[in-house]
Amino acid sequence: MIPVTYRASFSYLLRHPWQLVLSLIGIVIGVAVIVAVDLANSSARKAFLMSMDAITGQATHQVIGGPLGVPESVYADLRVEHGIRQIAPVVDGSISIGGASAQLLGIDLFAEQEIRGFTGDVRSAETDASSLFVDFLVEPGVVTTSEHTARELGLAVGDTLEVSAGGRQHEARLVAVFPDDGNSGLERIVVTDIATAQEWLGQAGWLSRIDARVGDGDADALMRLEAALPDGLQVLSAAGRTRSTADMSRAFMTNLTAMSLLALLVGLFLIFNSVNFSVLQRRGLIGVLRALGLTRRQLLAMILIEAGVIGLVAATFGVVFGVALGEQLLDLVSRTINDLYFRVNVTDVSIEPFSVIKGLVAGVGAALVAAAVPAIEATSYPPQLALTRSTLERRAGRVLPLVTLIGVAGMIAAVILVLISGSDLVAGLTAVFLLILGFALCIPLVVRAASTIGAPLAGKIGGSSARMAVAGVASGLSRTAVAIVALAVAVSATIGVSVMVDSFRGSVSQWLEQTLRADIYTGSLREGAMDPALIEAIRKLDGVETISTRKRASLEDANGRTQLRVFELPPAAFDGFEILDADPAEVWLAWEHADTILVSEPYAYQNQVGAGDRLTLPTDFGPRDFRIAATFQSYDINASAVTMSRATYARHYRDDSIDSLGLYLADSADIDSVIAAVEALSADGPRLYVTSNEGLQTESLRIFDRTFVITDVLYWLTLGVAFIGILSAMVALQLERAREFATLRALGMTPVQVGGMITAQTGVIGLLSGLAAVPLGVVMAYVLIKVINRRAFGWQIDMTVAPDILGVSVLFAIGAALLAGLYPAWRAGQSQPAIAMREE
Amino acid sequence: MPGTPIEIQLRALSRRFREGEREHVVLDGLDLDIQQGETVALRGRSGSGKSTLLNLVGGIDAPDAGTVTVAGVDVTSLTEHDRTLFRRQHIGFVYQAFNLVPTLNVADNVRLVLELNQVPAVKASSRIDKLLAAVDLADRAGSFPDVLSGGEQQRVAIARALAHEPAVLLADEPTGNLDDTTADGVLMLLDKLVRDSGRTMLIATHSQHVASHCDRVLELHNGKLE
Incomplete structure (x- = not known):
């Protein structure tokens, strides 16, 4: 039988079902996102491994060549x-x-x-x-x-x-x-x-x-x-080959997991918020129970068990929704893996018990962690009957400097972690979370200052209602701060991710413009070489001045796979490579005549090599050393690439195949006419793609955008969690202040005026959240670009902060808060003063 | 009643509160003995320290100086945890605002203290039945506080305060929220139950009428008992 004390506590939650549902939703979405990402990742990986296992069969080793x-x-x-x-x-x-x-x-x-x-x-x-x-x-x-x-x-x-x-x-x-x-x-x-x-x-x-x-x-x-x-042939372990291929996607999957954890982090603030509220609202009950002899430990256990039960119920729903969401994400994850790494066919989410357990543990753990602070605080209440709100706010005000100090320490720890962790991705992501938490803890102090300063100003502009609305944010900081922090963190995540994606897209677009020098590109649609006769025919087409050729190959040895690009380039194409660590003139001088190679920047970063180093590659004549002439900037979607000239390739590989061409046209040539001529030439042979420079750039950016769809989905879910949080906070705030609103109504404020005051206050909360989100978002973008992307993929991206991203984010925060405040405002306006007074 | 043991003993009891830079002395070196079974009224103006004194006797608050001994236990020497356990066993509270747990029905409100004191369920049920019958609320056992009148709520609070058979009952303005007729009824009931069970009661009250029901009346004025 459930003890009476627990029944007293749980009955309170059941009497406020909407508050309970809102606090459940925070955990449900957070857990659902984690489970969904985990299941999508593990299903894609499992499908790949099972496929490889089926194809490999009993083979323990594989003989591979060039x-x-x-x-x-x-x-x-x-x-x-x-x-x-x-x-x-x-x-x-x-x-x-x-x-x-x-x-x-x-x-x-x-x-x-x-x-x-x-x-x-x-x-x-x-x-x-x-x-x-x-x-x-x-x-x-x-x-x-x-x-x-x-x-x-x-x-x-x-x-x-x-x-x-x-x-x-x-x-x-x-x-x-x-x-x-x-x-x-x-x-x-x-x-x-x-x-x-x-x-x-x-x-x-x-x-x-x-x-x-x-x-x-x-x-x-x-x-x-x-x-x-x-x-030129070698024997490799079959399992090792499978593993190294599967591991190629590890950074991508780690980043997705980090995004899902961000949703839970925002959810964590919400749980903290709702537990905090439920404790605050029950301070009378807690006082009675303490006076009747409930010990601090029993009280702590009561609140934590309650949070644990809520966490477990919500996490269970979260797992169910997570499986459904995982089905949707799986398509996005597998498509991105197919675009970036390796071919994987996966249609169904396989439900891993470990993923389910992780989701449940995350939900219950988050609920317990979030409940710990209010629970500990509740045990500090003297066993008197009612702590006044002013006492509570004084307490909140007293701990504010300490909380801010911890926040600053968290941010300093994040910077130190970035500096000392080399290229470790998990350490980088940990630093991002420390940064978010640290900054979040500093927000309440700033909010109090802004609200205190802004209240008289608001009074001058909008009268006493406006002054009360703005001042109420600071005077009710113990209730408003967490809602502001949750919304600010979620909005800052959208700013961080948007600025990162926008900067990345800008860099890729610029890079494509610089790299793609030919007027037309053509090549075989799938794996396979172009017909040499066709290449010659294209070379001789009217309007074609010169061509470049490209061959993509994958070299493999016991250390893994290396993507090789082989180019025969006209001098006009040299400018397409942005050489980062050597004199371009010297690089191109040695390009065809010596056994030199160029390495892409991501490859150089991930393998810690650069100009002047030597790299051993498997060739048709056994392993050979090549001198790295330079590193060049690249956002090639396949991340790692070694580039060599056709002449060098010919000396080491018995392969004269070409899989794509770049056509450089005479000034007088018409691009569309040449494209039509190439299509006509290839009409009877294998299908080719033929596209203009502009078309290829557009297609490349389309693939780029596609790989970030899943990121979009995740951050919208995070925003959804934040929205629920602010709605929950506003409803709870309205319940908490029922007597205050009733008094205002009794004093002659109309429902519209009371509702307007609440709406103004939620607007202020949204504005402050949005403004707080801007610096955090920009710093987060910087870390995502300069630390996370660099460590995960080796990409060096130029950061650009588009003002419209910041403006839209602040407006979004205000809009979300106003929307969340509508129901509480309406409800407060509808309440009868007499009833509200009596209920209190 | 010479020879009757002392149930509540205060010695040089002081309690001060700080309000910014100002220090406010609420209780100033109080000495008091209350015998077992005695009912004592504590009168004084608002803010005179009546509730503070009740809180100190009940172990809810701790004094700045002096000692409080209740049922032979020096409450002031106990840790906060031990004070809680002491309060749970030996003290019963009746408040002006009733302070019933709104999410529990009448029977469960009474059961709460019995459960905290680990009284076996069967014994607890029997005691609840008796107490609710004694306060004339046997037929309202399943009702929730919000459907009870003020007098009924206070009668539940009295049942709850006596359920675990405490040595001392502390009542803070027990009739302050009730009309005269209801207040009279509640007072009679409280008086009867306390006297029948031989318990000691300390009542903080403004009311001369309430005080007149007690064996002794003490005035708290400027931190001193008169």
């Missing part, structure tokens, strides 16, 4: 000449089927049993494992896929389908499906014979890799495999 892959002949040599059996060739790449992206896995069914079980486990009436062998061997364009994928794509066994690969359309036939038994790792994987995959992906004679199964600790087998490989 940019083109592994020569097909190597596989035959390993099997025939060296007698290595537990290996299987793989050709893989991206395809699309009816607009849906999928991964094509080209395999050799004879070798598959050694590595992947699922490919032989077909399930259909007409096809068994042996007939599948025959189909794969004799019929080109035969594919299988999982039952789930077939269902999802609306395919049945025997159907023909159009597959888009390497810029061309190919006809395929689904001859069988294999069971997935709930294994989502097999989603959107289409299996075909290796020859078909090579043809479709334009990889004739080449394999993407050779999968190998080496027994645990069988060092001899591994050494035998390594010894049998020609120069």
